[in-house]
């Protein structure tokens with residue numbers, strides 16, 4: 111017999127994980143024995159009556175595995191059930207190649223029927239007059255013809271059940287065990303999306319263009335829409351890790367397509383919070399390394415915004431891929447990457463790096479010393495960071511010519527001359543104090559990398575023309591990386607992008623960037639095209655949230671208001687199609703008369719919830735310590751989230767300012783202090799009041815902060831305030 115493969119079908123794991131421990135152990139043994147020799151008589155491997163592709167095999171005395179034969183030696187484990195249940199319900203199993211997606215689907219109508227639990231309404235005890243008989247509830251999908259549902263990709267064997275569903279609870283029961291696309295389509299229709307919208311946002315991204323041969327299971331097995339464990343060992347991982355490990359093995363077809371596609375140049379994936387951009391970035395890294403083939407060099411760079419996120423990526427990549435794969439990847443946060451380059455190029459005493467908040471304080475001190483009142487510190491810092499450093503402006507003359515797109519109020523030539531002078535003094539002041547902002551480091555690193563890339567190119571050109579170029583280290587003449595993958599791309603600055611562009615030669619699969627501009631919280635608006643990174647025609651969007659519930663997601667999107675969002679280029683992005691199949695409680699909004707009362711409210715809520723994976727998010731730094739103190743007094747252990755993540759990860763409650771929540775995930779969250787004057791902050795609005803564009807930008811920025819914070823919660827969220835509630839709240 112040819113080589114036998116056994117993979118696990120998405121969702122089959124859900125029932126298997128509920129089986130007794132001993133049975134799970136038996137499944138582990140079974141899969142080994144089956145792969146070695148399905149004909150082993152002990153397995154009692156046989157085809158099931160009436161199902162040409164469905165087989166049963168013995169797991170132990172009482173349990174049987176159901177296996178779908180895709181062709182050749184390829185089998186898919188679709189269920190493990192008590193022996194008698196299998197033989198008594200042969201008519202309750204169905205399978206198909208979905209004609210829309212071309213993926214294999216198995217339908218356990220027995221389990222789905224139980225979940226939907228369609229109970230006939232109880233008959234009236236005594237005859238009642240016809241007009242008093244309660245009206246039968248209308249089935250939820252009565253208005254949709256069967257053909258419409260089939261066109262949207264709904265699994266045909268489920269149509270009968272679907273037409274009987276009358277409550278959301280039944281629908282959720284069905285969606286949990288039905289093939290993914292069926293659940294997504296029905297929930298989207300139930301949420302009120304039109305058929306056209308569902309076709310566009312849910313079905314089209316996973317549909318195949320070619321005509322599907324629904325009898326060709328072997329071809330179907332190879333399509334992204336067949337959601338199975340990729341490698342044989344992955345089956346075991348799912349059994350051991352349950353829900354925690356699903357991201358490693360069951361990619362959504364839309365995710366898988368993005369991961370495996372060959373791109374002719376830089377590519378970008380966008381999508382709302384929790385849609386799996388980071389997961390896609392990790393799988394992409396693995397895919398790229400595997401395509402490179404064996405080697406020793408660190409050919410791939412995986413970078414993100416901060417140290418904490420980089421550590422998380424490292425941990426996850428090790429979970430996902432073999433150590434040989436992880437060894438080929440440099441995983442480092444963007445500022446560390448820049449500072450390593452600068453440190454390597456400069457000897458001598460190092461400087462102390464300061465963040466934007468400290469840099470603004472330095473600006474303020476300089477302005478106070480000079481008695482300068484025309485310009486405010488925030489404005490000057492932003493002008494220096496985004497226009498001067500962002501565009502690599504090196505001289506006064508260049509600054510006169512520099513583009514200030516999106517920077518707000520117009521400034522005259524005279525203004526530019528004044529600003530340039532102040533910037534020179536500021537830079538000198540930092541030099542004297544031995545300080546350096548991260549943006550300065552990034553700018554310096556970008557210059558060094560651009561020079562290096564030029565040297566590499568001329569070396570390579572010289573080699574082609576067989577002119578010998580001498581250099582003591584051969585390494586210097588290789589491009590830094592062959593592929594770069596970037597997460598949290600929306601927050602990288604122009605200097606970061608210029609540095610990255612120079613680190614990888616232009617070509618297929620050079621740069622892959624994942625990010626969501628709705629979550630931009632560091633005011634780094636860039637246009638990748640103008641920085642030599644052309645993503646046009648190579649952008650994709652993820653729309654299904656795996657993290658947040660429908661209720662949280664809907665409320666969070668409302669916080670964004672009617673703002674417009676860019677696409678990291680000169681176009682627009684939106685959250686059309688952003689959705690979740692998870693359901694949970696509605697967000698709770700609570701007003702308090704004072705901050706002290708709000709603090710008491712936080713304590714009560716945390717006590718009521720109990721357990722861990724709780725976070726409290728506040729707009730200002732001083733409030734973090736106040737929340738911590740108040741929780742401490744109530745005997746609740748909490749920890750602050752610093753620039754590099756939570757200080758004590760094990761603490762059941764984490765507390766931080768909104769900026770600190772980027773990329774994190776909690777079961778439940780309290781967003782406290784969401785009041786006017788705090789969000790948006792009064793100080794910022796006062797500065798921005800005479801500059802409409804800056805004012806709008808500040809409001810947008812504050813909305814993004816709130817949006818990021820709100821979308822960290824998996825199950826529940828409370829938003830509270832004291833005084834006047836923030837203008838962003840409903």
Ligand SMILES: Nc1ncnc2c1ncn2[C@@H]1O[C@H](COP(=O)(O)OP(=O)(O)OP(=O)(O)O)[C@@H](O)[C@H]1O
Nearest residue numbers: 356357360361362383384385386387388389656773
């Ligand atoms: N295919 C999948 N199967 C199971 N879980 C998944 C899948 N894709 C993503 N997840 C889970 O969904 C959650 C969100 O994923 P991830 O962090 O990649 O989203 P994101 O789009 O990067 O979010 P954000 O923009 O908020 O940072 C994580 O818990 C992740 O493990």
